[in-house]
Amino acid sequence: MPGPIDLVVPNNGEFNLRNQAVDLGPRGISDYLGFGAYLADQSVFWSTAERVLLLPAGHDPLWFADVHDALGLALPPVVSPRPRTSRLLTDLMHDASALRALRDALGGRPVRLLSWGATPELYLLVETIRSWGQRVDIDGVTPENDWVSRYLDSKLSCLDLARDLGVPMARSITVADRDQLSGALAAILRRHPRAIVKSPYGVGGQGSAIVDADATSVANFWNRMYDDPYLRAYPLIVQEFVAHAEGIGCPALDFRVVDGGIRDLVLSAVTTTRGHLFQSVNVGVGSLPAEVADRIVPLGHRLGAAAGALGYRGWLCVDLIAGADGEIYLTEMNARRSGAMHSIGLLEHFRSEPDLTLSSHDLMVVRGPAPVSYPDRIRPVFQRAWAAGLRVYPTAIRGLAFPEPMMALVAAAPSAVEAESIVRDVLAQIDGSAACSPAGLGATA
Numbered sequence: 001m002p003g004p005i006d007l008v009v010p011n012n013g014e015f016n017l018r019n020q021a022v023d024l025g026p027r028g029i030s031d032y033l034g035f036g037a038y039l040a041d042q043s044v045f046w047s048t049a050e051r052v053l054l055l056p057a058g059h060d061p062l063w064f065a066d067v068h069d070a071l072g073l074a075l076p077p078v079v080s081p082r083p084r085t086s087r088l089l090t091d092l093m094h095d096a097s098a099l100r101a102l103r104d105a106l107g108g109r110p111v112r113l114l115s116w117g118a119t120p121e122l123y124l125l126v127e128t129i130r131s132w133g134q135r136v137d138i139d140g141v142t143p144e145n146d147w148v149s150r151y152l153d154s155k156l157s158c159l160d161l162a163r164d165l166g167v168p169m170a171r172s173i174t175v176a177d178r179d180q181l182s183g184a185l186a187a188i189l190r191r192h193p194r195a196i197v198k199s200p201y202g203v204g205g206q207g208s209a210i211v212d213a214d215a216t217s218v219a220n221f222w223n224r225m226y227d228d229p230y231l232r233a234y235p236l237i238v239q240e241f242v243a244h245a246e247g248i249g250c251p252a253l254d255f256r257v258v259d260g261g262i263r264d265l266v267l268s269a270v271t272t273t274r275g276h277l278f279q280s281v282n283v284g285v286g287s288l289p290a291e292v293a294d295r296i297v298p299l300g301h302r303l304g305a306a307a308g309a310l311g312y313r314g315w316l317c318v319d320l321i322a323g324a325d326g327e328i329y330l331t332e333m334n335a336r337r338s339g340a341m342h343s344i345g346l347l348e349h350f351r352s353e354p355d356l357t358l359s360s361h362d363l364m365v366v367r368g369p370a371p372v373s374y375p376d377r378i379r380p381v382f383q384r385a386w387a388a389g390l391r392v393y394p395t396a397i398r399g400l401a402f403p404e405p406m407m408a409l410v411a412a413a414p415s416a417v418e419a420e421s422i423v424r425d426v427l428a429q430i431d432g433s434a435a436c437s438p439a440g441l442g443a444t445a
Contacts, residue, residue, distance in 0.1 A: 004110040004137075006051035009125070010043035012036045012116040014087050015336060019150075019201050022233045032203075033086040039362065040088070042395045042408065044068075045342035046114055048349045052105045053078045056088055063374055063397050070386050070393060071349060077105040089121035093128070103132055110135040117336030118149045118314075139256070140314030141335070148312045152335040154200040155237060161306055167299065167330045170321075172239035184238040185221075189213040194241035197221070199230035204278040204339075206230060210241060243324040251288055251320045251328070252281070253300040254340050257312050262304035266347065267293055268340045269416075270319070279363065282416045283343035286357030295328055296320060303333070315341070342395055343410055350391075350412060359419035360410040362396065367431045371401040378407065381429045385422075392422050 013036025017029060024032065037056040044053065044067060057080040068075050081091040081098035092098050111134055115122050118141045126136050141149045151157050162169040171192075173184040181197070188195040189211070199207035207230030211221045225231045244250070249269035255262040269287040271279045285293075303318055317338035321329040343358040350356055366372050374397050385392050396408035411422035 002107065002109045003050075004112050005106060006047045006049050007106065007111050007113050007129075008043050008046055008051055008053045009089070009113060009115040009122065010036075010040035010046075010055070011088050011119055011122060012039060014089060014119050014121060015117040016203050017087075018119050019153075022199070022201055022230055024229045028229050030086075037086065037088075038398045038402075039339075039396055039408065041398065042342040042362075043114075043116075045345040045349075045393075045395060045410075046337070047345060048073055051076050052102070054088065054092065054102070055080050056086070057081070057083045058398065060374055060397055062379070063394060066379065066382065067393050067395075070382075079105060087121070089119065089125055093121065093124060099128070103129075106132075106134065108132070108134060110137070112137050112139060114139055115337075117153075118146050138314075141312055145311035145313070148307070148310045149314075149335040151310070152307055152312060152316070152333050155198060155332045156200045156235070158330050158332055159237075161303060161333075162330055165302055165306060167303070168327050169330050170240045170242045172237050174235050174237050176234050181234075181236055181238065185211060185218070188238050188240055189218070192240040194243075196239050196241045197225070197231065198237045198239060199233065200235065200237065202230045205272060242321050242329050245322040245324050245326075248289065248292060248322045249282070249287075250331075251292055251296050251322055252338070252340070253296060253318045253320075254338055254344060255300055255304055255316060257304050257308045257314060257316050259308075259313075261308070262301060262316075264344075265297065265300055266340065266344050267296075268343075278339070280359065280361045281340050281343070282357055282359050282419065283340045284347055284357035284416075285355055286414070286416045292322055292328070299328065299330075303330075307333075307335075346393075346410065346412060355414060356412050357414070357416045357419055358410050358412045359416060359423050360395070360408070361423055362408040364407055364409065364423075364427055366400060366405040366407055366427075368405065370403055370405045372405040372407075374400060378430060381426055384429075385426060390422055392426055 013033040016032050040056050041059055053076055055078050079098055079102045081095040084091050084094060111129055113136055123143050126138060129136050175181045175184050185195060193213050195211045197209045201207055209221055209225060211217050249271050252268045252270055253265060255265040267288050268281050268283040270281045273279050300318055307316055315337045317334040319331045321331055323329055343360045346358060378394060382394060392411040394407060394409050399406035409423060411419040413419040413422060
């Protein structure tokens with residue numbers, strides 16, 4: 001009997017819309033689905049086992065062939081449903097032709113389903129494949145424990161876990177209406193120079209606002225808060241803003257919660273702008289100082305055990321802050337795969353070199369009028385890099401057609417400094433501000 005096959009399902013757009021408590025509005029929904037499609041292509045790197053990819057329509061076949069060739073991998077089958085709603089699984093379940101193609105690609109084999117996170121549509125897909133007579137193993141939470149996925153994805157769960165486990169968190173007040181928010185913000189700012197107002201939800205730093213203890217900053221917050229749909233929905237959390245330790249970034253842990261504990265724990269350090277908006281992430285053993293890693297790994301095991309005791313299974317991401325005061329603070333957990341997952345997949349691909357560190361950048365602006373050509377502008381730079389033996393890959397290029405063109409890329413090297421340097425040099429060549437020679441790529445700053 002043939003062995004199992006991976007089915008990769010990057011349902012991140014639908015996952016980010018599953019919380020009905022927040023009304024994102026038509027524009028917000030469209031933006032999240034569009035951005036979800038942009039980053040869905042990074043799922044190409046989640047697994048290098050034999051697999052079938054479910055991707056939004058419109059991936060670039062030349063890019064797809066290039067990255068597989070650079071990694072020495074065979075091209076896997078891709079199924080893309082007709083984009084009726086831009087919701088990947090909703091569209092699949094309404095596309096008989098795509099379902100037939102998926103069934104043929106899976107070939108009757110046992111399926112290991114790798115998804116971004118749990119949604120009702122995902123469970124419907126699971127039951128559909130099982131109705132074809134195939135076994136399906138979900139590498140995530142099962143329907144009967146779906147509630148814990150939603151619970152852990154809320155920042156309110158961190159308040160509970162921090163209390164129960166004795167994990168440090170910044171002092172906070174949870175509020176249920178505008179009057180409470182006004183009073184809580186004033187109270188926090190009387191005792192602390194800076195506050196952060198957070199929705200229990202939000203993605204990539206959206207749903208948060210930093211407020212300083214001066215009249216102008218407070219007035220600006222009230223004037224702008226309703227521009228963010230996450231801040232229009234209560235409850236909200238008002239928290240003392242923790243000053244970050246210099247040169248570390250925001251530590252994070254990704255791991256799988258399994259029966260009896262956790263597995264596959266990976267360290268990372270997130271770089272933010274404006275104190276809370278995601279910019280980039282370094283992944284691997286070199287992403288954090290050893291003394292920080294030694295402190296947060298046991299914390300990851302404790303939090304993973306607590307999540308597992310509630311019935312959670314699957315990938316979990318824990319976000320932390322290394323405070324300037326020397327303390328490690330819990331900020332949030334994500335009950336799903338994280339933006340580090342394609343880097344984690346590459347670490348597994350390069351598992352014979354366990355000391356590698358990857359530097360991943362999802363929002364890199366590419367100079368020039370839209371659309372930017374992948375064959376003409378982007379591909380030649382990466383081809384030179386690959387010829388020079390560098391491990392750097394474009395992970396998402398649909399953004400080259402955005403009004404402000406952007407792309408995502410990741411580099412692997414023996415250290416975070418070297419990986420970041422490779423990224424900078426590749427981008428400089430793409431933008432035409434560096435010499436287009438292999439020797440110029442990967443030089444340390």
